[in-house]
């Protein structure tokens with residue numbers, strides 16, 4: 074079979090962006106690893122002028138700018154001085170998770186549009202404070218989930234939304250690595266706040282929740298552990314000594330609409346993968362092969378399982394090719410286009426709030442050792 078089913082999901086080629094004639098003044102807050110993909114994208118754009126950079130580590134922003142041959146930039150010791158002293162259209166917040174909220178809120182309060190790296194922040198309360206500042210400012214705030222721009226991720230959403238699976242009632246998602254614990258600022262509460270969930274878990278949550286329209290999470294039974302990261306047998310001793318976030322998390326989440334979300338994520342474990350993503354519906358099911366976790370795409374062709382003319386059939390959805398610019402460029406470009414065109418944020422906080430709330434309630438439920446209701450204050 075398959076041609077008929079397959080043709081419903083024909084790949085669409087992304088339209089590349091046009092020249093607006095206006096130069097946007099941009100600042101970069103936090104000049105570590107992920108800031109590289111932001112500056113590389115901005116430098117490719119004729120309508121962007123990078124005017125300022127900030128980092129808490131003295132000299133780091135200067136070295137970063139020099140590495141990219143960017144001249145005439147003003148440097149600041151933190152987000153505050155940068156925002157206070159510059160007239161900016163936009164900032165990239167590329168800091169570690171624990172300072173996402175303060176940098177973003179400060180920028181919004183000063184009328185600056187924000188492209189905020191994922192995860193949105195650490196707690197539900199911070200997410201709500203960010204959204205209050207966003208609402209008050211009327212500015213664009215987009216969260217940096219570039220895998221959404223991958224054609225295969227778009228295909229997952231198209232398949233679910235086409236109705237071919239019927240009503241969705243159960244989703245298994247997540248993933249992980251046998252060994253793949255990061256280091257630097259990712260492994261301490263004081264900088265990262267959360268571990269594997271903030272690094273890679275938020276992506277798999279976004280893949281499936283975006284596909285089903287981001288229903289509200291209602292209850293969470295969460296579990297977290299750190300058996301590998303803190304053990305010098307599996308992590309280098311200096312990193313093991315300071316490791317205090319989770320390297321594994323699992324949860325059973327009830328979503329509005331009677332959908333069950335079964336989630337697990339690992340930076341390290343004694344198996345190569347905890348399994349594929351599986352979406353079960355009343356008319357069909359979808360299998361999304363696990364990746365090396367997480368490279369922004371899927372691990373191979375997807376399969377739709379359904380019944381046709383009384384037979385059980387399987388339809389293979391080939392891996393889609395991504396054309397044109399890379400995902401990081403498209404992420405930055407879609408944010409700037411929303412500013413220029415007065416559109417919606419490409420990855421809106423109204424959705425990512427639920428992603429953050431699930432992660433935060435996994436942490437809270439794990440501490441309490443029982444199922445908890447998801448509580449989200451009014452925005």
Ligand SMILES: NC(=O)c1ccc[n+]([C@@H]2O[C@H](COP(=O)([O-])OP(=O)(O)OC[C@H]3O[C@@H](n4cnc5c(N)ncnc54)[C@H](O)[C@@H]3O)[C@@H](O)[C@H]2O)c1
Pocket residue numbers: 102103104105106107108127128129130133150151152153167168169170172176190191192217218219257258271272
């Ligand atoms: N989208 C992606 O694919 C992707 C990939 C990697 C990391 N990330 C995210 O990007 C964020 C940063 O990760 P990283 O690997 O670049 O971390 P990093 O530690 O290399 O860089 C963060 C930098 O921010 C600076 N900083 C922190 N607070 C600041 C403040 N208030 N003002 C100015 N500078 C400040 C730190 O000094 C540090 O240099 C994390 O939240 C991470 O989850 C996203």
